Amino acid sequence: MISHDKTGIEPLLDPCDNGSLFEEIRHVLRRADLSDDVLRQILAEHRFGAETELEADAFLAGKGLAEERAGVIRTMIVPPPLHRLDMPAHELEPPLSRRFAPLAARWQRALHMVRPQMKRTPARVRNR
Amino acid sequence: MQPDGSKVRSAGRRRVAMVLAAVCLTTAASFMFATVVQSDGFDRLDVVRIALMAVAAFWLAWGGCIALFGILFPPDAATAADGRPQGRTAILMPIYNEATGPVFARLAAIMKSVGTLPEADCFDFYILSDTTKSDVALKEQCAYRQLLIRHRAGGRLFYRRREQNIGRKAGNIADFLETSGGAYEYMLVLDADSLMDGETILEMVRRMEADPRLGLLQSLPQIIGLKTLYGRLLQFATSLYGPYFARGLAAVQGEEGTFWGHNALIRTRAFAAACGMAPLQGKPPFGGHILSHDTVEAALLARDGWKVRLDPDLTGSYEEAPANMVDYAKRDRRWCQGNLQHSRILAAPRLKFWSRISILQGIFAYLASPIWFLFLLTSLTAPLVAPPPVYFDGYSPFPVFPHPETATALALLFGLVALLILPKLLLVIRTLAGGNAKAFGGPARLVFSFLIEILLTSILAPILMMFHCRSVMQVFIGADSGWPTADRDDGSLPLGAAISATWWMALTGAAGVTFSHYYVPELFYWLLPVALPLVFAPLLVWMTSSVMLGEVSRRLGLLAVPFDARPVAIAAEMHSALMESETQQKPLDMPGPIAGAAA
Incomplete structure (x- = not known):
C-alpha cells in the first residue's frame, strides 16, 4: 500500500501487478467498493492527457511521486457508489374504500364485540 | 434553547394568533364593504361581491400578518454539532437542457468553496442530468470532464444522465436515491441556478447532526445577478423584506416548515422512506406526476414525524430569478399548474393540519388573482343591475335619500392599501432604526427606493394579476398558448416580444376603460389604477426589462442591495470559472459516452 502522506518515490510492491495498482486507486479514491473489473474498464477508458504530469506508461509502470500518481488517479472517471435505497410510492389520493378502511375495520371490531352478546339475548317469542 | 414541546406549543399559539388576526381584519373589511354596497340596494350580485372581497381580503391580511410576525418573533438560535460531520453528504445538481457553461461554472464555484473546508472529503458532487437534447448532453459531458480534471475530483464528482426525464425533478432525485442514496446520510438539493457557500453547507450539515429528528433544513436563498430594472426591483424586495417574511413563515410553521425544492439539506x-409519490389518477393538468413536488415532500416528511425547518438566518445561499416579467410569468405558469394540482392531495391521508394549510396557501397564491378579477367584473356590472333608488318607501310622507357611504368606502380602500404597504413600511423603519440602511445605499436612498418599489409594484400588479388569471384559466381548460421566444443572456426583452406577450392585456384594459366610461361613469376613476397599467402593459413590460434602466438605478444608488457594494464572493468565483471555461473552450476530442453516465 502506498502512503500518500509522504513525498518521494515510493515504488509499488510490483509495478506490473495490476492488483497493487487497483489497491492504490481504491486507497486514493477511498472507494473500497470498486471491483477489479470496474477498475480495469476505468483504466482502459482513461485518457492520460497533458493535464497530468505522468505519462501513461510511467503511471502503469508504477513510477512517479505519490502526489503525481494520486493526481493522475483523481482525473479518472469512476462510477458512483452503488447503494440503493427503497423509495416506496405513497398513494396520495387513495380510493374511498382504502381511505375509510381503518374506520371500517374499527366498526367491524366494535360489531364483533357486540355480536356475541346479541346472540346470547334470547329472542322474544310473542306467541308463547 | 427551548425544548421541543415548548417550541411546538409556541408555534401553535402563533398560528392561532395569526388566524385570529387575519379573520378579524377580513371581518372588518367585509363589514365595511357590505355597508358600502348596500347603500344603493342589496341584491344577489352584492352577496357574490362581498364573498369575493372577503376571500381576497383574507389573503391580503394573511400576507400582512406573516410580515408582522417576522418582525415580532426573531428566530430561535439553532444548535449545531461540533467537529467533523459523522455522515457523508451528496451535493446534487439536477439539470434539464440548461445552458451548460453557467451550470458547470456554478458547480465549480461551489466545489472550490467546499474544497477550502477541512471537512471537504465529507462531500461528493452529483450532476443529475435529465437533458433530452443530445447536443446539450454532449456539451455537459465535455464540461464534466474538464471540471473533473481541473479539480482533480475523480471519485468525488459524478455525472449521470437519464435519457427520459420520468417524473421530472422528483423522478431525477428518486433515481439518485435508488442508485446511490444509501451511501450518504444527507443530500443537498440544488437547482441549476443555485449557488451556496461551503461554510453554509457545512453549517447546515452540523445543524442536522445536532437534531436527529430534523428531516429537512431549508435555507433562505437570496436573489442575485440580475441587471434589468425588474430584476433589481426583485432583488431589492427580497433583500429588504424577504428575511422578515421568511422569519414570519418560520415562526408560524414551526416543525411543519417549507421546502422550496432547492438550497435545502435533506x-x-x-x-x-417518506417522499415517494404515486402519480395521480387521470391525465394532466390535474392527474399524472406531481409537478410541484417540494411542498408535498415537506408535508410527507412531517407526516412521518420528521421536522421540516426553515432557518432564515442561514446566509450564503443564493439563486437567480427571472429578469423580466415575461420570464417570471412563464415560471409562474408552471408553478400555477403544480399548485392547482395540489387541490387533489389536499385531503391526502395523515397529513398534518398545518401542512394542509401550506398546500392551501400555495393554491391561493394563484387563485387570488382570478378572485380579484372577478371582483372587478362584478363591481363593474353591479351598478347596471342595481334596483333604482326608492325615495318613498310607504312609511314616510317625505322622500328618503340613500345614505352616502363615501367615508366608509375610502376607509376600506385605505385599509386594504395599508395591508399591502404597512408591513413593508414597518420593515423600512426597522432597517433605518437598526442602522442597516447603509447596506441599501443609505437612509435617503433607502426611503426613495422604498417609494419606487411601492410605486412600481402597484403599477405592475394588474399585469401580474392578468398573467395569473391566464395561467389559471389555461390550467382549467388544459391549454397553453405558448410564449414568445426572446432568450437574451442579459434578461432584456425586445419590444416585439413584450407586445406579443401582453397585447391581450392592452385590449382588455382599453375595453374596461371604454365600458366604464359609457356605462358606469361613476366607477371610471376607480378603475383607472387597474386599467391604465393594462393598456400600457407592453410598454411597461418592455421598459422594466431594460438593462439600461437597471444600470441607471444602480448608478443612482436606487434599489440598492447589500451585494451591490460588497459582491458575493462565490458569485465572483462563478464568473471567473465561466470566463475560464469559455477561454479554454476548444473543440474537445469527445470520446464515447462516460462510463456509468447513462442510467
Whole structure:
C-alpha cells in the first residue's frame, strides 16, 4: 500500500501487478467498493492527457511521486457508489374504500364485540 | 434553547394568533364593504361581491400578518454539532437542457468553496442530468470532464444522465436515491441556478447532526445577478423584506416548515422512506406526476414525524430569478399548474393540519388573482343591475335619500392599501432604526427606493394579476398558448416580444376603460389604477426589462442591495470559472459516452 502522506518515490510492491495498482486507486479514491473489473474498464477508458504530469506508461509502470500518481488517479472517471435505497410510492389520493378502511375495520371490531352478546339475548317469542 | 414541546406549543399559539388576526381584519373589511354596497340596494350580485372581497381580503391580511410576525418573533438560535460531520453528504445538481457553461461554472464555484473546508472529503458532487437534447448532453459531458480534471475530483464528482426525464425533478432525485442514496446520510438539493457557500453547507450539515429528528433544513436563498430594472426591483424586495417574511413563515410553521425544492439539506433515508409519490389518477393538468413536488415532500416528511425547518438566518445561499416579467410569468405558469394540482392531495391521508394549510396557501397564491378579477367584473356590472333608488318607501310622507357611504368606502380602500404597504413600511423603519440602511445605499436612498418599489409594484400588479388569471384559466381548460421566444443572456426583452406577450392585456384594459366610461361613469376613476397599467402593459413590460434602466438605478444608488457594494464572493468565483471555461473552450476530442453516465 502506498502512503500518500509522504513525498518521494515510493515504488509499488510490483509495478506490473495490476492488483497493487487497483489497491492504490481504491486507497486514493477511498472507494473500497470498486471491483477489479470496474477498475480495469476505468483504466482502459482513461485518457492520460497533458493535464497530468505522468505519462501513461510511467503511471502503469508504477513510477512517479505519490502526489503525481494520486493526481493522475483523481482525473479518472469512476462510477458512483452503488447503494440503493427503497423509495416506496405513497398513494396520495387513495380510493374511498382504502381511505375509510381503518374506520371500517374499527366498526367491524366494535360489531364483533357486540355480536356475541346479541346472540346470547334470547329472542322474544310473542306467541308463547 | 427551548425544548421541543415548548417550541411546538409556541408555534401553535402563533398560528392561532395569526388566524385570529387575519379573520378579524377580513371581518372588518367585509363589514365595511357590505355597508358600502348596500347603500344603493342589496341584491344577489352584492352577496357574490362581498364573498369575493372577503376571500381576497383574507389573503391580503394573511400576507400582512406573516410580515408582522417576522418582525415580532426573531428566530430561535439553532444548535449545531461540533467537529467533523459523522455522515457523508451528496451535493446534487439536477439539470434539464440548461445552458451548460453557467451550470458547470456554478458547480465549480461551489466545489472550490467546499474544497477550502477541512471537512471537504465529507462531500461528493452529483450532476443529475435529465437533458433530452443530445447536443446539450454532449456539451455537459465535455464540461464534466474538464471540471473533473481541473479539480482533480475523480471519485468525488459524478455525472449521470437519464435519457427520459420520468417524473421530472422528483423522478431525477428518486433515481439518485435508488442508485446511490444509501451511501450518504444527507443530500443537498440544488437547482441549476443555485449557488451556496461551503461554510453554509457545512453549517447546515452540523445543524442536522445536532437534531436527529430534523428531516429537512431549508435555507433562505437570496436573489442575485440580475441587471434589468425588474430584476433589481426583485432583488431589492427580497433583500429588504424577504428575511422578515421568511422569519414570519418560520415562526408560524414551526416543525411543519417549507421546502422550496432547492438550497435545502435533506436526510436521505427519511426522504426515501417518506417522499415517494404515486402519480395521480387521470391525465394532466390535474392527474399524472406531481409537478410541484417540494411542498408535498415537506408535508410527507412531517407526516412521518420528521421536522421540516426553515432557518432564515442561514446566509450564503443564493439563486437567480427571472429578469423580466415575461420570464417570471412563464415560471409562474408552471408553478400555477403544480399548485392547482395540489387541490387533489389536499385531503391526502395523515397529513398534518398545518401542512394542509401550506398546500392551501400555495393554491391561493394563484387563485387570488382570478378572485380579484372577478371582483372587478362584478363591481363593474353591479351598478347596471342595481334596483333604482326608492325615495318613498310607504312609511314616510317625505322622500328618503340613500345614505352616502363615501367615508366608509375610502376607509376600506385605505385599509386594504395599508395591508399591502404597512408591513413593508414597518420593515423600512426597522432597517433605518437598526442602522442597516447603509447596506441599501443609505437612509435617503433607502426611503426613495422604498417609494419606487411601492410605486412600481402597484403599477405592475394588474399585469401580474392578468398573467395569473391566464395561467389559471389555461390550467382549467388544459391549454397553453405558448410564449414568445426572446432568450437574451442579459434578461432584456425586445419590444416585439413584450407586445406579443401582453397585447391581450392592452385590449382588455382599453375595453374596461371604454365600458366604464359609457356605462358606469361613476366607477371610471376607480378603475383607472387597474386599467391604465393594462393598456400600457407592453410598454411597461418592455421598459422594466431594460438593462439600461437597471444600470441607471444602480448608478443612482436606487434599489440598492447589500451585494451591490460588497459582491458575493462565490458569485465572483462563478464568473471567473465561466470566463475560464469559455477561454479554454476548444473543440474537445469527445470520446464515447462516460462510463456509468447513462442510467
